[in-house]
Structures are given as C-alpha cells and as structure tokens.
Amino acid sequence: MLQQLVCAGIGMAMIASVALAEKEILIGGVAPKTGEAATFGISTENGVRLAVEQANAAGGLLGGRRIKLIFEDDKGDPVAGKVAFSRLIERERVCAVVGSVMSKVSIAGADVAETSRTPMIATASTNPLVTLGKRYVFRACFTDQFQGRVVAGLAYRTLGARKAAVLYDSGNDYNKGLAEGFTKMFAELGGRVAAFESYPEKSNDFRPQLTKIAATTPDVLFLPNYYNDVALQAAQARAVGVKAVLLGGDGWDSSELLKVPAVEGGYFSNHFARESDSPKVKAFVKAYRDRCGEDPDALASLGYEATQILLDAIRRAGSDDPDAIRDALEKTDLETITARITFDRDHNPVKPAAIVKIENARQVFQTWVKP
Secondary structure: OHHHHHHOOOOHHHHHHHHHHHOOEEEEEEEOOOOOOHHHHHHHHHHHHHHHHHHHHOOOEOOOEOEEEEEEEOOOOHHHHHHHHHHHHHHOOOOOEEOOOOHHHHHHHHHHHHHHOOOEEEOOOOOHHHOOOOOOEEEOOOOHHHHHHHHHHHHHHHOOOOEEEEEEEOOOHHHHHHHHHHHHHHHHHOOEEEEEEEEOOOOOOOHHHHHHHHHOOOOEEEOOOOHHHHHHHHHHHHHOOOOOEEEEOHHHOOOOHHHOHHHOOOEEEEOOOOOOOOHHHHHHHHHHHHHHOOOOOHHHHHHHHHHHHHHHHHHHHOOOOHHHHHHHHHOOOEEOOOOEEOEOOOOOEOOOEEEEEEEOOEEEEEEEEOO
16 A cells, blocks of 8 residues: 555655554453353443444544454453453553453453553443552443442432341452442441341352341342342242342343343342433444344443543544553543543542332333432
C-alpha cells in the first residue's frame, strides 16, 4: 500500500497519515467462556464485541484506526486468568484489557496489569481488592460493599425483615465480600443475622448448612452466590423447610436461574435494567438483540460499558499508549447505558444499583438505589 502511494507521488506526510490509520489499536478481553460462570463470560464477550464493532463502523479511533479485539477464556480460574492476562499483555502487546468477570480471576489479572503498567477495566468483579491500591486497574461495576448495603436495605426497609441468614461460598472473594457487606449493614440497620454459614467451593449438597438455617426461622436468606449454586441452594432450602424470602446479588443474573421454581419471589441487586426508558438503554438492547438474537443481561451491559469507557479514554488520550490511557481513565466523565460514570479515588465507578424481582419466571425491575 505504502509503496503504491510513493510511486503515485503522494507526499510523505500523507503516507505517514495512511500508515497510522492502517495500524490497528489492539485491546484485550478476558472472561470465563467455559466453566462454572460460562454464561456470564459469553454475555460479556458479546457486549465487548458489540461496542468494538460499533466503534469501527463509526470510523474507528485516532484518525481512522480500526480497533482489534483479542479475547481469552479464563475458565473462571485465577491461574488460567493470570495466564490469559499475561498472554494478552506480553505476547499480543495489547494497550489495555477489558475483564474479567469473577473477582478471584480479576484480582490475579490485576497483579499482571499493574506490574506491566497496562490499563485494565474489570467488568463485573465487585470485590474491593480488585482495584484497591492499583494505579492501572479500574472497574465498570459497583463494589460488594455497596451491593451488600443495597440488599440489606431492601431486606430491612422494604421487606420489613428483622432476622436474616446467610449462606456463601467461602472459596470465592466475590461471595465472601457480599456476605460480609450484607451482614454489616443489616446489623447497623437494627437487624440480626441469626445464621452465617459457608461452604467450600464446588459443593453441591448444602442441606447440612440449610438445616441449621431453617432452625433459626429467618425472614430472609441471603445467597450471594453464582446462579448455578443458587439453583441448587434454593431448591434444597425449600426442601428442608426454609420459608424465608431469598435474596441475592448480581451473580443471580442468568436466564438459567429463572427455570428454578424455588427462586420465585426472590430479589437481587443488579447493574442493569432492560426495562429502563433511557434512549441509550433502548438503543443498546435493540443492537444487542439484532446481533445476538436475545436480550442482553447485566454481564453483557457491563462488557459493553467497560469497552465504551476504554474507547472513550483512548479517544481523549489521543493515543494508544498505556500510560496516556491510564491518565485519561482517571478523568472519565461519560454518560453510558447505566449511568454517568466517574471514578472515585479507588477507581470504582459512582453509579446506582437496580433491584430486580423474580416474578412468574421473569426478571421484573423494581427500583434504582443510588450511592
């Protein structure tokens, strides 16, 4: 291409401009496309790819340069996640990484990103440790602490609960963070957590813990776990006599959970509400349906939103230099599909949470809760 331009007598300044436009902007993506949270990873990748495709269709960035996305499967495993981040940064030489979903994976990936001075925007990793003390690590989702407060407030203020129980995965940073955040806030409001039970990762029989919980007759049972575990826990809870209203976090957001009758009437906090009247939300939902043939979930929205934030930072930086992107990310002030995003000092977005109820095997939006 360049040789043809020289032969045609095109000036060197124009040649340099064409060469820059031809050079792709490389960004990485990481999510669990296989393993226990595969539906989350697939939705996340769909959201990321949609944002990239839209940006390229609009002319790319930095004078017409196309964005190239290189995506890795972390399998929901911190070791595989660390390898994925290292491969993208060290071998593929991406300028930034979007991901991952699970906090335990993003914590491992954040160490790689920070050491290599490469910007990273976690999509759905809500544990505070993901960004804490990191200069190059940001997130698109709210934190466990905020989410735990939101659900505790729902339980105490809206549902009138005064006695709660908690069952969580002790081997997962996300689950543990949510459990602790809920417990602290519920007690501060005046409620009592009568049972605080945990289980080891990859368990499938929760009846011993649930039997103890049933004996305390809680008003609400908080299950801050991923949808695959919640499906079993809900059914087993009802089987051992737990009559409490079931509550959860964003890990509940899967169409698979709607197939479980035992979760009917339960509530969970989330990052996104498809029913919103926002023109940006409606445009995103339509574009996602057109591309993927189904409605987007919160994970898709966070993948899309994190990518929007990154691309906006690259545009404002005027460069794909990692340090310039990092500096631009800190100054983010962007209206996205869920809220106007700015970052606090720990690189957490200041944004509201949605409360969703499972009703007639559907997700029904209830309200937004602001920070």
